[in-house]
Amino acid sequence: LELNAHEKTIMSGCFVAPAGIRTRFDQIGGLGATKELIDDLIRLPLRHPQFFQHGILRQNTTGMLLFGPPGTGKTMLARAVAAESGAAFLNVQMSRITNMYVGESEKLVKAIFTLARKLQPCVIFIDEMDALLRARSSHNHGYETKIINEFMQEWDGIASGQHQQLIVIGATNRPFDLDDAVLRRLPRRVMVSLPTLQERHSIVRVLLTEDRIELIHWIAERTQDWSGSDLKNLCLAAALHSLKEHLR
Template identity: 45%
Template sequence: MSRQEVTVKLLSTLLGLATSCAITYFGVRWLVNAMDPTHREKKAARKKAEELLRQVGVEDVKLSDYELCIAANIVDTLTINMTWDDIGGLDSVIEEIKESVILPFRERQLFSDSVLLQPPKGVLLYGPPGCGKTMLAKATAKATGAKFINLQVSSLVDKWYGESQKRAEAVFSLAMKLQPTIIFIDEIDSFLRSRSSNDHEATAMIKTQFMSFWDGLITDPKCHVMIMGATNRPKDVDAAILRRMPCMFHVGLPGKAQREKILKIIMQKEKIGDDVNFSQLAEATEEFSGSDLRETCRIAAINRIREYLVSRENSVDQSHRQAEDRQITMSDLTLAVGKMRQTKLSAIRAPMPIEAD
């Protein structure tokens, strides 16, 4: 066999091996993607992330696949309609947030020479549910003009070993590339609860990785990244996390004057009768949260529609006029307060489910 024939045979063998390896690689890759039920969701999340980045004005930043997965949680602050005027009864908390969080966050050049006046790298909003913690976080993000990452814990979880830790790292690397950035974690106690020996290994590693990179933010004075959490169970949050969130704001149940202001804000765009007495309603809604007050007003508005529908069946000719003239009256709101209070009492008195042995 001549040298030329040997060379041709060797090249054909190498070409065959390369083709076989390529087919095997792409075949295995296709098989893995086909077996992954979340493959399409991940692909859609990447497209969503790229679109969101364009909306917030980020175009020339190169992101990894892990960072793109986290970028799907970005919220465009221009689409946030929440302002300080929409939050009633929390004037003292709002003033503290403006002074200790927003001012040093927006006017960093005024405090560049002071270490003590740097914006906090961790902020915790805690208090009973339905009192406006999430609303405060949204209004803070809009006021600071920062990029807002509403972090969903599910976006950190992956079935492959070690991938969750890489995603936890991507949270901070993405925030650093987009800074100034606010990372918001709602119900932070469900993610960063107190560690114990019963924790799953993967969960423990995610928490450790998250806190490790969080420390990197604290030690870097030029970093414009802040983590904001909200919880109604602060005692369940890990002590090491609470140490990293020194700036805490208690968002409690509104008092009478606060409830009156909240009711006026909720009803300001509704048709209400002249007999509506907000002071009397505030007195009758003791221990109601802001969410409870909104639900109370919604029940009153539904009662107005219910009566209109009944009257329309009885008198078709006057139905249009009745729909325009009918206002939310004090009797509607009083009835709604009674229904809401009964609902709250029923929920408290509901028997706990008995677990089977």
């Protein structure tokens, strides 16, 4: 694989080989409707690109925006998509790219897409998409606008239909901050919200390998407004505590 300097930077900072991802859909508790939607919109074109070369399906946009509070499983979902479809995974932290030196950011943005093309099938996961807007809102330098323009241009390039094995998944905690032009390119937007009682139930069940129904009930009922990440930390702390007791 021949890479230019910027592609190498992205490769070393963001690339995860499919075999290196252990996250699977069944490890994600709750989010049933979201998982199903992802299945239709993303895994289908990745697995059967031949059906997306003709007719209206050619215009299928292979992108999706996941938004919602922190710790609700957005990153997990994106990793699982890549792993289960055997695609390479580019985990791009947008704020890191927009904070680069003048001139470097645009080149890195371009490199994300050119690298992904070389790695196909590939899932480009762009975390903190709102950082793109921050880049555009400070209009005092022209170069911030260049970053976002470069982004749009590359995006439109992959949306032209010949690259159906490239998927873009964006994530943000601040969807209302996103630029209209960015939103237009992500017509599929999925809210990943805090888990309901039933979803907390499934999350705790996934987290605790032991199937202790009463305990799972007990936790789920007392953790309203907790995120999946909060629940993970709770279970982890409890496990450490009980290990400590055991070793005493």
